[in-house]
Ligand code: KG4
């Protein structure tokens with residue numbers, strides 16, 4: 001609908017420069033430049049390389065998104081940007097760019113949470129999120145179970161990994177198997193030709209006394225690495241497909257079991273799965289199966305919206321505008337460890353908010369001194 005907020009979102013928390021444009025819950029553009037190839041030879045994301053790549057990709061990616069959406073920057077109702085969590089230097093490029101665009105265009109600026117954005121993106125695919133929604137967020141940096149009564153203002157952590165993130169475990173096992181980086185997609189592909197029951201790898205934190213919603217993947221990782229080493233030491237071939245399938249099964253078994261349990265315990269009948277690992281085909285299939293049996297409606301965005309992108313940031317930004325949440329101040333800074341409970345970074349002294357219809361708030365712009373624009 002034409003009266004829904006038109007928002008541009010910028011994402012630079014890791015190695016993708018993402019710029020998305022949405023109107024309300026409708027996706028208009030999703031433009032991405034990735035520096036993943038530049039990191040591959042290091043086996044992981046190199047922060048300095050990522051920051052430089054963001055800097056080079058930013059303006060062309062914004063221009064591509066505007067062209068793709070067929071809108072003019074002047075028509076935007078706000079600029080949203082990932083304020084954290086993520087790599088500090090990488091976030092800083094996005095935050096600085098968002099400030100510059102917002103300031104130059106006279107639009108409100110919304111610094112938003114990367115994790116809440118991973119959840120909110122599903123609105124672009126499946127419409128407004130039910131309230132509350134249970135969310136399983138699994139990426140290279142995070143693995144959490146979150147209860148979200150209101151994605152713009154109220155996200156409550158139920159549990160999280162106590163060591164590695166799920167995606168990190170995929171990446172580390174892929175390295176041991178010499179499959180390259182990132183590991184998730186290649187393990188997913190090889191696992192389809194392997195036997196998930198070939199090797200009984202441990203399921204972390206599933207004992208009766210363990211925290212019901214926390215995760216642990218470091219024991220699994222060690223166990224898989226030792227199993228592979230033993231095979232190599234014995235001069236035997238490593239059955240890569242079976243190892244991939246059995247490892248993947250151990251991860252997704254625990255993730256889905258705990259997510260369904262959290263839904264049942266909290267009486268929530270919707271589960272959303274987001275983050276890069278939500279692109280995993282076995283996770284999607286097992287979650288669908290277990291949710292169906294438990295009477296839970298499952299929502300998982302298409303794989304391209306699960307991994308980092310700008311549309312997810314725009315989706316949360318549009319929701320912030322629609323709900324009249326306060327805009328951020330011009331001294332908004334990147335916060336590499338922004339807590340998941342802080343869905344956005346509201347400014348001080350903006351009680352009137354910057355809701356839809358207040359897109360030309362010149363007072364807000366004139367309060368700014370150029371000194372703090374790039375702070
Ligand atoms: O959300 P994301 O793009 O970036 C972070 O915020 O971390 O997630 C990246 C992670 C990587 O660890 C990658 O290996 C994993 O998501 N991943 C997958 C798959 N696609 C990406 N893991 C398992 N299966 C996949 N198909």
Ligand code: ZN
Pocket residue numbers: 114118139140275276307308
């Ligand atoms: Zn992410």
